Amino acid sequence: MKKNDLSDLQENCFCFCDEEISREAPFQVPIDIPEGFTIDSAEAAAAVTWSTDNLSCISEPCLIQTGPEPEDIGVQYAVRVQGTVTLLVSVSPVRNQYGQGDGAVSVIYNAEIDQVVYYSDNPDDCPDFSGITIENLVVVPPFYGSPLSVTGTIVLVPEPDQRSYVFTANTGDSTVSVIDTDVNTLVSTISLSDIPTDLGVTLDKAYTYVLHRNANLVSIINNETLT
Known part of the structure; x- marks a missing residue:
């Protein structure tokens, strides 16, 4: 924006x-x-x-x-x-x-x-x-x-169906791709401030942690909103 x-x-x-x-x-x-x-x-x-x-x-x-x-x-x-x-x-x-x-x-x-x-x-x-x-x-x-x-x-509203995603770290353009495994389709590309090197997901599946090894930085993705 x-x-x-x-x-x-x-x-x-x-x-x-x-x-x-x-x-x-x-x-x-x-x-x-x-x-x-x-x-x-x-x-x-x-x-x-x-x-x-x-x-x-x-x-x-x-x-x-x-x-x-x-x-x-x-x-x-x-x-x-x-x-x-x-x-x-x-x-x-x-x-x-x-x-x-x-x-x-x-x-x-x-x-x-x-x-x-x-x-x-x-x-x-x-x-x-x-x-x-x-x-x-x-x-x-x-x-x-x-x-x-x-x-x-x-x-008031039932719990939403849980979706299953695959996150891939793209070192070429400093992004993370999000793939919906139900339909094998790219649903989001998340821009990051530095090159992603490793990914990890919390035990409750609520967040994905992205390690930027060369920048001493960790980004956090909200897995519900994909932001």
Whole structure:
């Protein structure tokens, strides 16, 4: 990106894409049992239905470093999900004080959402809210005066499929080539400030370290963004 373009972006208050990605939203919903009724925590089960009518998606432009020079700046889009997910949380079985009946008690809970779920090169790349799921439902017994509650996780966006890449150090032009092994295609060429001599990948596969032996320098590649 040219310096003039970068100045224009900075004047428009674009910041770097440094907000942490969070694809899930945990919740905890207190359940008040009506007087005269009981729930056995050992056998209690929770169920949740939900509505995303009050949820929206915002695409926020932000800056990424694409190379070693200060002017090597590109634009990505932080995909932010905002609003509320309305949950109808039920617990059963509910019985009267004599152990009779087999009903349920339900409450409505609004989970507030405001988080970046991923970064994208496409400004229109919003998630499909029909794909939202609820996972890890647990009925938590009352303790120390607190009511019985239900905890769980709203999965706003599933984890992306893990791609497999091969990185090659190109000593001729001080770059690293990134090859997608699923399709055997070059997907990115990353410019470096000096000749790469060796490569190493962290155990969690999150980063690739590039050694520049003659320059006493190490470059770090983010394997998710390939920058």
